[in-house]
Amino acid sequence: MIIPKTAEEIELMRKSALLVSKTLGMIAAEIKPGVTTLQLDKLAETFIRDHHAVPGFLGLYGCPSTLLTSVNEQVVHGLPTNRPIQEGDIVSVDCGVLMNEFYGDHAFTFAIGEVAPETLQLLEVTKKSLYIGIEAFRSGNRVGDVGAAIQNYTESFGYGVVRDLVGHGLGRKMHEEPEMPNFGKRGKGKMFQEGMVVAIEPMINMRSRNVKYLKDGWTIVTADGKPSAHFEHNIALVNGKPELLSTFAYIYKALGIESDEEAPFRTQPLVLEA
Numbered sequence: 001m002i003i004p005k006t007a008e009e010i011e012l013m014r015k016s017a018l019l020v021s022k023t024l025g026m027i028a029a030e031i032k033p034g035v036t037t038l039q040l041d042k043l044a045e046t047f048i049r050d051h052h053a054v055p056g057f058l059g060l061y062g063c064p065s066t067l068l069t070s071v072n073e074q075v076v077h078g079l080p081t082n083r084p085i086q087e088g089d090i091v092s093v094d095c096g097v098l099m100n101e102f103y104g105d106h107a108f109t110f111a112i113g114e115v116a117p118e119t120l121q122l123l124e125v126t127k128k129s130l131y132i133g134i135e136a137f138r139s140g141n142r143v144g145d146v147g148a149a150i151q152n153y154t155e156s157f158g159y160g161v162v163r164d165l166v167g168h169g170l171g172r173k174m175h176e177e178p179e180m181p182n183f184g185k186r187g188k189g190k191m192f193q194e195g196m197v198v199a200i201e202p203m204i205n206m207r208s209r210n211v212k213y214l215k216d217g218w219t220i221v222t223a224d225g226k227p228s229a230h231f232e233h234n235i236a237l238v239n240g241k242p243e244l245l246s247t248f249a250y251i252y253k254a255l256g257i258e259s260d261e262e263a264p265f266r267t268q269p270l271v272l273e274a
Contacts, residue, residue, distance in 0.1 A: 004195030025250025056096025139240030147184030160209030
């Protein structure tokens with residue numbers, strides 16, 4: 001059952017989402033060759049607790065970490081390790097928080113130093129597909145409209161859309177209805193409802209869509225060993241249109257990047273807070 005949120009609850013969820021955004025911005029300033037994902041995980045936990053919130057992943061379904069860090073061919077759910085990040089890696093950092101009884105949950109894939117051009121294209125296409133999916137999250141549309149929009153765009157580049165993993169509704173639980181696949185048929189699936197909040201998260205492989213699961217019980221990798229990218233935002237349906245609750249602006253500030261990609265999905269300008 002889809003659980004619509006009140007305007008007051010959406011604002012609480014915005015605060016949760018923005019704390020994830022700030023955490024990812026902090027990670028953006030720290031992620032570099034030689035740093036381990038385990039070090040980043042400890043920094044994230046401290047940062048979240050210092051902001052009077054609780055790591056959303058830690059302990060959830062038995063998850064042992066604050067971050068899920070997926071490197072290169074790892075698609076999602078990679079556990080932090082002592083392996084140093086290397087020049088040319090791509091690293092998906094997925095983070096969640098629980099604050100004011102509501103969850104925030106989103107992700108960004110970082111390019112570390114000089115990355116192969118074909119891998120950079122995968123990142124750009126995957127991120128663009130996220131916004132194409134968000135554009136389809138509006139009154140009168142259905143789950144399949146978002147999935148089809150993402151699938152059609154990414155498959156036009158010859159990429160594989162992961163089928164085993166999907167986005168989801170978000171609220172007092174990390175995973176609520178509806179499931180939000182990154183593939184589908186227009187006009188199919190559950191109808192969107194005013195006030196609902198979802199996490200849209202394309203997980204796109206450079207070639208085959210197939211994945212396999214590692215023995216740690218968490219990490220999911222591409223079956224062909226090719227890179228995979230993952231980007232995620234939290235979005236509310238407000239007045240029939242998508243309203244971004246999360247932002248990549250803290251990441252872009254740390255990396256010195258200028259972008260107006262989120263502007264179409266905000267009813268008022270975003271003001272970055274410390």
